[in-house]
Amino acid sequence: MTLTEVKHTPAGPSPAAASVRPLRQRLTALSPFLYLLPALLALAGILGYPVLDAMWTSLKHSVPTDPSADRFTGLANYRAIFGNGAFWTALGHTGLWALANLVLQLTLGFGLALLMHQKLAGRALFRSVVIIPWVVPSVVVAVIWRYLLDPTSGPLNQFLMSTGLTQEPVLWLANQATAMPVVILLSVWKWTPFVAVILLAGLQAIPEELHEAAMIDGAGLWGRLLHVVIPGIRTSLTLASLLTVGYSVNNFNGIWLFTQGGPIGATETLTTFAYRKAFTEFDFGSAAAVAVVLFAGLFIVSTAYFFSVEGRKGRKL
Amino acid sequence: MRPRVEGRLPGLLQAKASRRGFLIGAGSIGLATAMAGCGSGGSGGSGKNGTLTIWASTTFVPGGESALSKAADDFGSKNDVKVTVQGFAANDLINKITTTLSGGGGPDLVIVDVSQVAQLAAAKLLADLTDRVTPIKSQFFPGNIAAATSEGKIYAVPYDTSNVALFYNKKMFEKAGISAPPTTWDELRSAAKELTGGGKYGYMLGAKGYGSYLYWPWLWQNGGQVTTPDFTKATFDSPEGLEAWQFYADLYLKDNVVPPTFLGVTDSWDQFLQPFMTETVAMMPMGDFGIAPLAKGNPKLEYGVAPMPKKVQSSTVLGGNAVAVTKAAKNADLAWKFTSWLTSAEQEKVLEEGYKRIPARTDITGSDFAGKDPARAVFVQQAATAVSRPPVPNWGAIEWGVMADAWDSVIQKKKAPADALKAAATDSTAKLTKK
Numbered sequence: 001m002t003l004t005e006v007k008h009t010p011a012g013p014s015p016a017a018a019s020v021r022p023l024r025q026r027l028t029a030l031s032p033f034l035y036l037l038p039a040l041l042a043l044a045g046i047l048g049y050p051v052l053d054a055m056w057t058s059l060k061h062s063v064p065t066d067p068s069a070d071r072f073t074g075l076a077n078y079r080a081i082f083g084n085g086a087f088w089t090a091l092g093h094t095g096l097w098a099l100a101n102l103v104l105q106l107t108l109g110f111g112l113a114l115l116m117h118q119k120l121a122g123r124a125l126f127r128s129v130v131i132i133p134w135v136v137p138s139v140v141v142a143v144i145w146r147y148l149l150d151p152t153s154g155p156l157n158q159f160l161m162s163t164g165l166t167q168e169p170v171l172w173l174a175n176q177a178t179a180m181p182v183v184i185l186l187s188v189w190k191w192t193p194f195v196a197v198i199l200l201a202g203l204q205a206i207p208e209e210l211h212e213a214a215m216i217d218g219a220g221l222w223g224r225l226l227h228v229v230i231p232g233i234r235t236s237l238t239l240a241s242l243l244t245v246g247y248s249v250n251n252f253n254g255i256w257l258f259t260q261g262g263p264i265g266a267t268e269t270l271t272t273f274a275y276r277k278a279f280t281e282f283d284f285g286s287a288a289a290v291a292v293v294l295f296a297g298l299f300i301v302s303t304a305y306f307f308s309v310e311g312r313k314g315r316k317l
Numbered sequence: 318m319r320p321r322v323e324g325r326l327p328g329l330l331q332a333k334a335s336r337r338g339f340l341i342g343a344g345s346i347g348l349a350t351a352m353a354g355c356g357s358g359g360s361g362g363s364g365k366n367g368t369l370t371i372w373a374s375t376t377f378v379p380g381g382e383s384a385l386s387k388a389a390d391d392f393g394s395k396n397d398v399k400v401t402v403q404g405f406a407a408n409d410l411i412n413k414i415t416t417t418l419s420g421g422g423g424p425d426l427v428i429v430d431v432s433q434v435a436q437l438a439a440a441k442l443l444a445d446l447t448d449r450v451t452p453i454k455s456q457f458f459p460g461n462i463a464a465a466t467s468e469g470k471i472y473a474v475p476y477d478t479s480n481v482a483l484f485y486n487k488k489m490f491e492k493a494g495i496s497a498p499p500t501t502w503d504e505l506r507s508a509a510k511e512l513t514g515g516g517k518y519g520y521m522l523g524a525k526g527y528g529s530y531l532y533w534p535w536l537w538q539n540g541g542q543v544t545t546p547d548f549t550k551a552t553f554d555s556p557e558g559l560e561a562w563q564f565y566a567d568l569y570l571k572d573n574v575v576p577p578t579f580l581g582v583t584d585s586w587d588q589f590l591q592p593f594m595t596e597t598v599a600m601m602p603m604g605d606f607g608i609a610p611l612a613k614g615n616p617k618l619e620y621g622v623a624p625m626p627k628k629v630q631s632s633t634v635l636g637g638n639a640v641a642v643t644k645a646a647k648n649a650d651l652a653w654k655f656t657s658w659l660t661s662a663e664q665e666k667v668l669e670e671g672y673k674r675i676p677a678r679t680d681i682t683g684s685d686f687a688g689k690d691p692a693r694a695v696f697v698q699q700a701a702t703a704v705s706r707p708p709v710p711n712w713g714a715i716e717w718g719v720m721a722d723a724w725d726s727v728i729q730k731k732k733a734p735a736d737a738l739k740a741a742a743t744d745s746t747a748k749l750t751k752k
Binding site: 064065066067068150151152153168169171173174175176259260262263264265276279280281282 | 412
C-alpha cells in the first residue's frame with residue numbers, strides 16, 4: 001500500500017475507481033481501522049479485561065481468607081451493599097465531593113486561566129508557579145498538608161493559637177465537621193491548575209479578531225466574556241468538567257491519604273468504602289460490586305453529558 | 318490505612334520520628350498508596366542450590382541494604398543459594414501477599430505480623446509447618462507460638478516479639494510529687510489526673526485501630542476474654558469487658574487526662590508517641606518499638622518503663638513477627654532450612670543489632686541484650702506472659718474494622734461506650750462465624 005493511496009482515502013473514492021478496483025478500494029477504506037487494530041486490542045486487554053473481571057467477581061462470593069467457599073452467588077453482593085446504610089452514606093459523600101470539586105475547580109480554574117492569559121510581565125513564571133500543585137505527586141501533597149494541618153506541630157494551628165483565634169488546636173482532619181470541607185479544599189488546591197491549563201488552551205484558541213470585532217460592535221468586558229470567551233471555550237469547559245467529575249469520583253488518594261474515610265465515615269466515599277471492603281474485610285466480591293456500581297454510574301453520567309452537549313452544539317451550529 | 322493489626326502498626330515507625338511533625342504520617346502515607354516494593358536487597362550465593370525470595374515489611378527492609386538482607390546474603394553464600402529480600406510498606410504487605418499468592422506467584426517466604434498468620438493460613442497460602450516446628454516449639458515464647466497456630470496447625474516460626482508497657486516521664490512525675498509509676502487502675506487514673514493541667518496531660522490514647530489494639534490489655538487485666546476458647550463468639554462485651562471499656566474511654570470522656578489531639582492519631586505510632594516525646598503527655602502505653610524513635614527524637618527525655626497496671630491480674634498484649642513458608646515455595650526443604658536458620662539462637666544478633674528488636678526465643682530471658690537496657694528488660698520480662706490475640710482469619714476485619722469503628726464512634730461522642738461495645742461484639746461474632 002502506498003502513501004498516496006492512504007492520502008487519497010479521506011477524500012473518498014471516485015465512482016470510476018470504485019468500479020475498477022473494488023476490493024483494493026474497500027481495503028483502503030478499511031486500512032485506518034486495520035492500523036488501529038493492535039492498539040484497540042491492547043486497549044481491550046488493558047481496559048476491558050479488568051472491567052469484565054470485576055463484574056464477574058462482583059457476582060461471586062470471593063473472600064480470599066475463605067477460598068473453599070468461592071462460588072457464584074448472583075446478585076447477593078449487590079443486595080448486601082444496597083442494604084448497607086454505609087454504602088448510601090458513601091454514595092452521598094461521593095456526590096457531594098464530586099459536585100463541590102466540579103463547581104470550585106471550574107470557577108477558580110476559569111479565573112486562573114483568565115489571569116494566565118493576560119499579557120503580564122513574568123507571565124511564564126506565573127504560569128509555571130500556578131501548575132505546581134498539579135505536578136506534585138499526591139503522596140507528597142499529603143505529607144506537606146498533613147504537616148501544615150497537624151494539631152500539635154503544624155504551623156496553621158500554631159498560628160491560630162498564638163494569635164488567640166482559637167484556644168485549642170483545630171483537628172482539621174479528625175473533626176467530623178471539618179474533615180470533608182478540608183479534603184475538598186485540598187483536592188481543589190491540587191486539581192484546579194489542571195482545569196486552568198485546559199481552559200487556557202481554549203482561551204488561546206479564540207482568534208483575536210473575534211475580540212476586536214466584538215469591541216467594534218461595542219461589547220464591553222462583560223459582553224465579550226459572555227458572547228466571545230465562554231462560547232469560544234465551550235469545548236474546553238465540557239472536557240474540563242467531564243474530567244473533573246471523573247477524576248473526583250475516582251480520587252482515592254485525595255481522601256485516603258488524609259483521613260482514610262474517617263473520622264467515623266465523615267469522608268467515606270465509594271472508593272474508600274470499596275477499599276475497606278476489599279482490604280480490611282477481605283470481601284473482594286462486595287468491593288467489586290461497589291466498583292461496578294461506580295463504573296456504571298460514571299458511564300451513565302458521562303454518556304448523558306456527552307449527548308446533551310453534542311445535541312446543544314448541533315442546534316447552535 | 319490499610320492502612321494494620323499490631324505488626325502493621327510498628328511497621329509505621331519507618332517514618333523517622335526525629336523530624337518531629339514533618340514526617341509524621343509519611344510512613345503511613347507510603348503504605349496507604351498501595352505502592353510496590355520499596356526496597357530490595359540480598360542476592361547471596363551462586364544459586365547453584367536454588368533460589369529463595371523473601372517478602373517482609375519495610376520495618377525489616379527499609380530499602381537498600383538491611384540487616385535482614387545481609388543475613389540473607391550470608392545464608393546464600395554459605396549454601397550456594399540465591400536469596401532475594403524484598404520490602405513492602407507494612408500496611409500493604411498483607412494485601413500484596415494475598416493477591417500475589419492467590420494468583421499463583423509470589424515469594425517462598427514471608428515475614429508477617431503474628432496476628433496475620435491465621436488469615437494467610439485460612440486463605441491456604443501458607444505451608445503447614447506443624448511437623449517441623451513441633452520439635453523446636455519450646456524454644457519460643459508460648460504466646461508467639463499460639464499466635465502462629467491456627468486450628469491446631471502451626472504455620473509460622475516466631476521471629477521477634479513485642480508487647481506493650483507503660484512509659485512514664487520521670488521529670489513530670491517528680492514535679493507532681495509522684496514517686497513511682499502506677500501499678501493499679503486507680504493509681505493510674507489518679508496519677509493521670511495529677512499530671513494533667515497547664516497544657517500537659519496525664520495519659521495517651523490513639524484513634525482507630527490504635528484504640529482497639531490498646532483496649533485488649535485492659536480487658537484481660539479485668540479478667541475478660543476477647544472470644545470464647547473455640548473462637549466462635551466475641552465475649553469482650555462481658556461485664557468485665559464493659560467495665561474495662563468504660564474505664565478506658567472515660568480517661569478521655571470524663572477524666573480529661575488525654576490530649577484531645579489523640580483523635581488525630583490514626584496512622585502511625587510516631588503520631589502516637591509524639592506528645593510523650595515532646596513532654597506534653599506524662600504516660601503512654603507503648604511497645605518496645607517506641608524506644609528507638611524516642612531516643613532519636615528526644616535523646617534528653619528522662620523516662621522510665623513499667624509493666625502495665627493491673628486490676629484483677631496483670632496482662633499485656635503480644636505482638637511481633639513470624640516467618641512463614643508459602644505455598645509458592647518450590648523447594649520447601651530449602652525454605653525451611655532458611656527459616657530455621659534465621660530463627661536460631663545464632664542469628665538473634667540480626668534482630669538485636671540490626672533492629673533493636675527482641676527475639677521471640679525464650680533464651681533471650683537473662684541474656685546480655687535483655688539486661689543492657691532497663692526499659693527493654695521490662696519488655697523481655699513481659700514477653701513470657703504477654704497474651705496473643707485470637708488467631709482467627711478475620712482478625713483484621715475485627716480489630717481494624719469493627720472495633721476501630723466502635724472506638725471512633727465513642728471518642729467522637731457519637732455513641733455511648735457500652736452501646737458501641739455491645740454492637741461491636743455482635744458484629745465481631747458475625748465475622749467469626751462467617752463463611
